[in-house]
Structure formats: structure tokens, C-alpha cells
Amino acid sequence: MITLHHCVSARSFRPLWLLEEIGVPYELVMHDFPPRVRDEAFLEINPLGTVPALFDDRVAMTESAAICQYLAGRHPQAGLEVTPDDPAYGDYLNFLHFGEATLTFPQTLVLRYGRFEPEERRSPQVVEDYSRWFLSRLRTLESRLEREAFVCAGRFTAADVSVGYALLLASYIGLDERFKPAVADYWQRLQEREAFQRAKAVEREAAMAQGVSPRPAMDMLG
Numbered sequence: 001m002i003t004l005h006h007c008v009s010a011r012s013f014r015p016l017w018l019l020e021e022i023g024v025p026y027e028l029v030m031h032d033f034p035p036r037v038r039d040e041a042f043l044e045i046n047p048l049g050t051v052p053a054l055f056d057d058r059v060a061m062t063e064s065a066a067i068c069q070y071l072a073g074r075h076p077q078a079g080l081e082v083t084p085d086d087p088a089y090g091d092y093l094n095f096l097h098f099g100e101a102t103l104t105f106p107q108t109l110v111l112r113y114g115r116f117e118p119e120e121r122r123s124p125q126v127v128e129d130y131s132r133w134f135l136s137r138l139r140t141l142e143s144r145l146e147r148e149a150f151v152c153a154g155r156f157t158a159a160d161v162s163v164g165y166a167l168l169l170a171s172y173i174g175l176d177e178r179f180k181p182a183v184a185d186y187w188q189r190l191q192e193r194e195a196f197q198r199a200k201a202v203e204r205e206a207a208m209a210q211g212v213s214p215r216p217a218m219d220m221l222g
């Protein structure tokens, strides 16, 4: 049985959404954000104190993009991976990691210096610089999404889940207002997926059932 540790709206939404796309059973354990502060026992589960933490028998993983790659590869019947023999394999790996390393990282600086740090350490300059950084990196997607419905392989894959979470985060912090039309349309398409909507409902219901706030992580501090 797969167990996923999750905070509402955190990067652990990537594996949650992917699990809903695949349709395998899993246990969802909710934590208030940040778990390392709100739930010290979590440090015994993941010494980094971060989510996601996913366990699949003896496998333990803490990187959301790697977990997407793992789950898609372990459940090929869902058709969400791109295999090494496919000409789109390079694009697949690139966008899978681009979603986290290039599109999510700058937004964490926007959040930290716009909301999470105490008032005296906040920095409007950092917020604007890294908002622009994020938006400029979306250019890689724009030209592609003007021609294609998804980021690679001509179909929905785990790479769209990785990139899609970065767009979800952008929508939480208001950067979606600055999306160009092709990215805005793509973001709309992703939100219309049944598995995306189920994942949103599941995280809310699990939070309520487990006594965790259903508010997004980015509203929990600051």
C-alpha cells in the first residue's frame, strides 16, 4: 500500500494528483503546514521535515518530481510515462524536472519574502524579481503550448502534473493573472481534468477528517 504525507496545496499535491490519475489505492496522511513545526513527530517519518514523503513498501521518497516519475513508471497501464525508446523521452524528463527546479523554486522565494518571513525581513524587491524570473521561464512553455495541448509526447503525461503544480502554486500567489493566453488555456485544461478535481476534493475531505486546516499552506504563515 502506498502512503503519501501531504499538506494542503504543497508540492505533495503532485503525487496526490498523479495517484488520482493512475487510480491505485493509497493512504493519505495530512499535516498542518509547516509539518516540521506543527507536527514534530513528522521528523521521525521524514528528517527533512518536508512534504511530500511517500512510502511504497520499502521505498521512501521525498522529491515530488521524482515521485511522479516513479509512480508513472511503476504503473505503465495508466499511460502517464514516456519510455526511453520514445523520441519524446528527453522532453518528458526535461519538463518533469523543469516543473520543480525552474518553475517552482523562484515561487518559493516569492512566498518566503512576501509572506512567510517576519515583516522586517520581507522584501518587495525579491518578490518582484523572482515573480519576473518565474514569468520569464514560462516563455519556454508558451511557444510549445501554442502548438500542442500538453508539454510533451502529444498527450497528457506525468510531466504535465509537475508543470501543472507550478501553475497551481502561481494561482495561489496571484501570478496567474500574468499568464500569456497559451499558458492560461493550458492551465484551464489541466484544472478541468477529473483526476485534478478529485485530488482537490480528496485533500479537502482528508484535511477535515484528520483535524487539519483545509486552508492552503501559503495562507498558514504570514
Ligand SMILES: N[C@@H](CCC(=O)N[C@@H](CS)C(=O)NCC(=O)O)C(=O)O
Binding pocket: 010, 011, 012, 034, 035, 036, 049, 050, 051, 052, 062, 063, 064, 065, 100
Ligand atoms: N524539492 C522538493 C521540495 C519539498 C519541499 O520543500 N516541500 C515544502 C512544501 S511545498 C515543505 O515541506 N516545506 C516545509 C519546510 O520547509 O519546513 C520537492 O519537490 O518535493
